[in-house]
Amino acid sequence: MRRLKVVDSLSLTWLGVLFLAAVILPLVIAFDTETMSSAQRLAGPSADYWLGGDNYGRDLLARALAGARVSLGIGFGSVAIAALIGVPLGMLAGYLRGAVDAVISFVVDVVLAFPGLVLALALASFLGASIQNVMIAIIVPMTPVFARLAKAQTMAVSGREYVEASQVIGTPTRSIVWRDVLPNILPPILAYAMVNVGTAILIEGGLSFLGMGVPPDQPSWGSMINQGRVFISEDPRLVAVPSVFMLLTILGLNLLGDRFLSGNDKAGVR
Amino acid sequence: MTDPVFTLENGYVRYGGGHPDAVSGVTVRLHKGEILGLVGESGCGKSTTARAMLGLVPLNEGHLTLHGAPVGPNDKRLRASVQAIFQNPAASFNPKRSLLDSVAEPLRVRGIKDRRRRALEELDRVGVTEAMAGRRPYEVSGGQAQRAAIARATILRPEVLVCDEPVSALDVSIQAQILELLAELRTEQGLAMLFISHDLGVVASLCDRTAVMYAGKVVEQGAAPDIANRPRHPYSVALQDAVPSLDLADDHVPRVRTRAVTDDVDGRTLPGCRFSALCPFATDECATTPPPLDELSPRHEVACHHPFAPLHH
Amino acid sequence: MTLLSIRDLVVEFPTPAGVVRAVDHVSLELGFGERLGVVGESGSGKSVLARTAMGLTRKGPARISGEVVIDGRSILGLSERGRRALWGREVAMVFQDPLSALHPITPIGAQIAEAVRRDPSVKKEQAAKRAVELLEIVGIPQAARRAKSRAHELSGGMRQRVAIAMAVAGRPKLLFADEPTTALDVTVQARILDLFDELCREFGIGIVMVSHDLGVVGRHTDHVAVMYAGRIAERGPVKAVFARPSMRYTSALMAAIPSHRAERQTLPKPIPGSPPNLLAPPPGCRFAPRCAFATDRCGTEQPTLTELSGGHEYACWHPGQEAVR
Numbered sequence A: 001m002r003r004l005k006v007v008d009s010l011s012l013t014w015l016g017v018l019f020l021a022a023v024i025l026p027l028v029i030a031f032d033t034e035t036m037s038s039a040q041r042l043a044g045p046s047a048d049y050w051l052g053g054d055n056y057g058r059d060l061l062a063r064a065l066a067g068a069r070v071s072l073g074i075g076f077g078s079v080a081i082a083a084l085i086g087v088p089l090g091m092l093a094g095y096l097r098g099a100v101d102a103v104i105s106f107v108v109d110v111v112l113a114f115p116g117l118v119l120a121l122a123l124a125s126f127l128g129a130s131i132q133n134v135m136i137a138i139i140v141p142m143t144p145v146f147a148r149l150a151k152a153q154t155m156a157v158s159g160r161e162y163v164e165a166s167q168v169i170g171t172p173t174r175s176i177v178w179r180d181v182l183p184n185i186l187p188p189i190l191a192y193a194m195v196n197v198g199t200a201i202l203i204e205g206g207l208s209f210l211g212m213g214v215p216p217d218q219p220s221w222g223s224m225i226n227q228g229r230v231f232i233s234e235d236p237r238l239v240a241v242p243s244v245f246m247l248l249t250i251l252g253l254n255l256l257g258d259r260f261l262s263g264n265d266k267a268g269v270r
Numbered sequence B: 001m002t003d004p005v006f007t008l009e010n011g012y013v014r015y016g017g018g019h020p021d022a023v024s025g026v027t028v029r030l031h032k033g034e035i036l037g038l039v040g041e042s043g044c045g046k047s048t049t050a051r052a053m054l055g056l057v058p059l060n061e062g063h064l065t066l067h068g069a070p071v072g073p074n075d076k077r078l079r080a081s082v083q084a085i086f087q088n089p090a091a092s093f094n095p096k097r098s099l100l101d102s103v104a105e106p107l108r109v110r111g112i113k114d115r116r117r118r119a120l121e122e123l124d125r126v127g128v129t130e131a132m133a134g135r136r137p138y139e140v141s142g143g144q145a146q147r148a149a150i151a152r153a154t155i156l157r158p159e160v161l162v163c164d165e166p167v168s169a170l171d172v173s174i175q176a177q178i179l180e181l182l183a184e185l186r187t188e189q190g191l192a193m194l195f196i197s198h199d200l201g202v203v204a205s206l207c208d209r210t211a212v213m214y215a216g217k218v219v220e221q222g223a224a225p226d227i228a229n230r231p232r233h234p235y236s237v238a239l240q241d242a243v244p245s246l247d248l249a250d251d252h253v254p255r256v257r258t259r260a261v262t263d264d265v266d267g268r269t270l271p272g273c274r275f276s277a278l279c280p281f282a283t284d285e286c287a288t289t290p291p292p293l294d295e296l297s298p299r300h301e302v303a304c305h306h307p308f309a310p311l312h313h
Numbered sequence C: 001m002t003l004l005s006i007r008d009l010v011v012e013f014p015t016p017a018g019v020v021r022a023v024d025h026v027s028l029e030l031g032f033g034e035r036l037g038v039v040g041e042s043g044s045g046k047s048v049l050a051r052t053a054m055g056l057t058r059k060g061p062a063r064i065s066g067e068v069v070i071d072g073r074s075i076l077g078l079s080e081r082g083r084r085a086l087w088g089r090e091v092a093m094v095f096q097d098p099l100s101a102l103h104p105i106t107p108i109g110a111q112i113a114e115a116v117r118r119d120p121s122v123k124k125e126q127a128a129k130r131a132v133e134l135l136e137i138v139g140i141p142q143a144a145r146r147a148k149s150r151a152h153e154l155s156g157g158m159r160q161r162v163a164i165a166m167a168v169a170g171r172p173k174l175l176f177a178d179e180p181t182t183a184l185d186v187t188v189q190a191r192i193l194d195l196f197d198e199l200c201r202e203f204g205i206g207i208v209m210v211s212h213d214l215g216v217v218g219r220h221t222d223h224v225a226v227m228y229a230g231r232i233a234e235r236g237p238v239k240a241v242f243a244r245p246s247m248r249y250t251s252a253l254m255a256a257i258p259s260h261r262a263e264r265q266t267l268p269k270p271i272p273g274s275p276p277n278l279l280a281p282p283p284g285c286r287f288a289p290r291c292a293f294a295t296d297r298c299g300t301e302q303p304t305l306t307e308l309s310g311g312h313e314y315a316c317w318h319p320g321q322e323a324v325r
C-alpha cells in the first residue's frame, strides 16, 4: 500500500466525518431541523446551536447536516444509477461493436449534443421541483458520458492479448466481459464516478438555488443557499455555511478521484 | 505423407479501410508431430495468418479444416483442438488474476472438476512451482509467464498449437529453455505447431518445415534446412543474407542485392510478382504475371518465375 | 588517443526494497572511430551504463561514483547545463524506439535542421540544406521531398534513419546506440548497421552499441564487453572473445544462440535458472548459481579480470569454452 498524502487523508477525513454525521448520527439521535426559536433568529454560534440559527431561528448545523444527507444522497444516487445504466451499454458497444455499437453510440451522441447543464435545467423546469426529478435531470445527461467512457475503455482492453487468449480457450463472451474486461476497466470508471458525484452535487445545488430542484421545505445545500441569499447583507453566514460544506465535499471527491486514478495507473496498466 | 491435422486453405483476410488484403491466398497445412516455421518481414501477414487460424479474425475467402472436415471460426471442435501462445507473455494474462486461475480457466469453461490440482500439475510439468503459480502475471519473469502460457495452452491436450513469436520477448538463455519445452511437446504429445518468428536461427533449429511469406503471400516452403541453406526464392535469399552470422569465419558476400527503390512500394498492389519492384532478377513477365507456388523439387515449393540457383546467377 | 574512458563506475538506485547496484565497478576504453558492443541479459545494466556514460542518469534517484571522461572532459562532475551543451555536439544517442525521439508534428527536415543549429555559427538556410544532405547520407530516397514528412508517415526503418541523422547532425565524436535495431526486421537492420559502419569509417565517430544480439555485435563492432549482473564478465577484441569465450557465462550465452545455418535440428543449449536478483546478488561470482563449472570458491570469492591475450580479459575462476559439462 502506498502512503497517502496529507490532502488525501484530509479529504478522506472530511468525507468520513460528513458521512457519519449526516447519515449515521441521525439513526442514533434525532436532529431538530424544524423548531423555530425567535431567540435564535440570525443568532451567532452558541453552545446549543454550534453554527447559530437561520432566518427562522432553526439550528443551522442541523439543517446543514440534513442538507448533506439530501445532497449526498442525490449525488451518489444519481451517479450510481447513471453508471449502472451507462457502463453496461458502453461495454456492450465496445465489445460487440457493429450494429449494437452504432445504435448505442447514436443515442449517446444525440444526448451529448446538448450541453449537460442546459439539458438538466430544461428537464428540471419541465418536470417540476422534487428530489426525484432533480435526480432524473442529473442522470439523463450523465448516463451517456459513462457509456462513452466505458466503451473507450472496453475497446482498449478487448484488443489486449489476454482477451484474445481467453477467446482461444473457448471462454464464453459473457464470462470474458465479466472476468477479463470489467475488472480491468473499473478503476478509471470508479475514479470518474467519484468526480461526477461532485458534479452532481453541484448541479443539484444549482437547480435548488434556482428553485427548480429540492423543494424549500426539505433542506439541501442548494435550497439553503437559495433561502439565505435574501439575507446575504445582514448575515452572510446563512449562505456561507452550506457553501463551505458543498465546496469541501466537491473538492474532496475530486482530489480522491484523481488520486485513485493515478494510483491505479501504476499497478494495473502494464 | 500423412494427412494434415489442421489446415488453412487459400485464406484471404481484409481488414477494411481501403487497405489491400493483409493475407491473400495463403494455405498452411499442419501435420501431427511437426513444427512449421513461418518467417517474413514485419507486416507481411504472419500474425494475421495465425489469427485467422485461431478464428480471431474472419476469413473473407477460404476456410479451415480439422482432420479434413471444414470447421467454422467459432466451432467448439476448433476451440478444443487448437490452442495458442502469444508474443508478450505477461500481457496474455489477465492482470487481475493469478497465473493458476488463468491456467485453470479452460477447465472451468468446460465444467471439469479437480481444477486446482490439474492446473498445478500442468504448471509443474512446464517448470512453474506452486509458489510462482499464485502470483500475478506482472510479478513473475517473462520466461515464467511464457511457461504458464504454455501450460494454459496444453492443459486440454489440444492437437494443434499456434505460436505467434513465443520467444521474441525473451532473453536468449530463457528462449532456449522455452524452445526445449516446445520441442518436447512435439515429440511427446505429437502436437502439430505453427511457429512464427523473425529469428531465422530459432526457426532453423526448432522447425521441421519453413514457410516464407512476403507481402501477404507464401513465396517459398520446404524442409527447414533447405530454406536455411538452399533458399530458391530471391526474397528468401535476401532474408538469409541479412542475418548477421555468429560464426565470424563465415565471410559470405550477399548473394542477392535488392534493388534500391526511390520510394516505398507496397508489393501487395503490384499486378505481377509482389517482390518484383525490389528483385534484381525481375523481368517483364514478373511485372505482369503473378508466379504460382510450384513444387520445384519434392516438398520444396517456390513462387518465382526465375528461382535463384547459385550457379546461374 | 582515447575518446571514451570509463573508470571504476558504480551506479546504484536506492529503492524501497533495497539498493539496486545496476553497474558494479565497470571500466572501459574506446578510441576514435572505434566501435564497442555491450551485450548481456536483460537487466544486466547495459542501458544504465550507456546512459550514465552520456550523463543522462540523474543524481537524485541514483548514486554514482567513478569517472567518465569523453575526449578529455570529465562528465560526471558537470552541471546540468554543462551536460546539455555536450549532448548533440560531443555525444549523441540513438534509442531503440525512434518514435520517442522524434517530434510527432514537426516535419523531420525541420527537426534535423534544429539539431544542426545547435552549432550557433550555422545559419538558418544552411541548416535546412544540411538537413537534406544528412537525410541523403543516411540513405533516405528523395530526401528533399521526404524532409517535409512527419515521423508517423515513415516506416520503422526510415524513422530509425532519421533518428540517426538527427543524432549525427551536431557532428558528435561519440555515438551511443541502445538497441538501435531491435524493433526492425533483419533486412532493414542490415542496412542500418551498414550505415553505422560507414559513419565510423568516414567521420571517425566512436560508437557504443548496446545489443542483446551477439551476431549484430560480432559483425558490426571491434570490441565487445559482456555484462552480467552489472559487472564486466569478459571483454576484448570481438574476434578474440567470440573465438575463445572464456568466462563461463559468455560460453553459455554463445551456446544458447541458435544457428540459422543448421543442417539438422539442433536446439541451442539453455542456461538453467534465471538472472540474479540485483537486490541480493550472489556473494562470489554472480553467475555461480547457474554455472555448470562452479566450485565452492566461485560461491564465495569474486573473480577479477584476468588477461588471456592482447586486451582479451575474463573474470572467471574456471575459464573455458564449454557451457555444459
Ligand SMILES: Nc1ncnc2c1ncn2[C@@H]1O[C@H](COP(=O)(O)OP(=O)(O)OP(=O)(O)O)[C@@H](O)[C@H]1O
Pocket (backbone or CB within 6 Å): B015, B019, B022, B040, B041, B042, B043, B044, B045, B046, B047, B048, B049, B198
Ligand atoms: N487490426 C488491424 N487493422 C487493420 N490493419 C491491420 C490490422 N492488423 C494488421 N493489419 C495490417 O495487416 C498487415 C499484416 O499485419 P500482420 O500483423 O499480420 O503482420 P506480421 O507479419 O505479423 O508483422 P510483424 O512481424 O510486425 O508482427 C499489415 O500491413 C498491418 O498493417
Ligand SMILES: Nc1ncnc2c1ncn2[C@@H]1O[C@H](COP(=O)(O)OP(=O)(O)OP(=O)(O)O)[C@@H](O)[C@H]1O
Pocket (backbone or CB within 6 Å): C013, C015, C020, C021, C022, C040, C041, C042, C043, C044, C045, C046, C047, C048, C049, C061, C212, C278
Ligand atoms: N531508475 C531506476 N531505479 C531503480 N532501478 C533501476 C532504474 N533503472 C534501472 N534499474 C535497474 O537496473 C538494472 C539494470 O537495468 P538496465 O536497464 O541497464 O538493463 P539492460 O541491460 O539495459 O536490460 P534490457 O536488455 O532489458 O534493456 C535493472 O535491474 C533495473 O531494474
Ligand code: SF4
Pocket (backbone or CB within 6 Å): B233, B234, B235, B273, B274, B275, B276, B277, B279, B280, B281, B282, B283, B286, B291, B303, B304, B305, B306, B307
Ligand atoms: S518472380 Fe521475378 S521478381 Fe519475383 S522473386 Fe522471382 S525473379 Fe524476382
Ligand SMILES: [Mg+2]
Pocket (backbone or CB within 6 Å): B046, B047, B048
Ligand atoms: Mg506479428
Ligand SMILES: [Mg+2]
Pocket (backbone or CB within 6 Å): C046, C047, C048, C178
Ligand atoms: Mg536496456
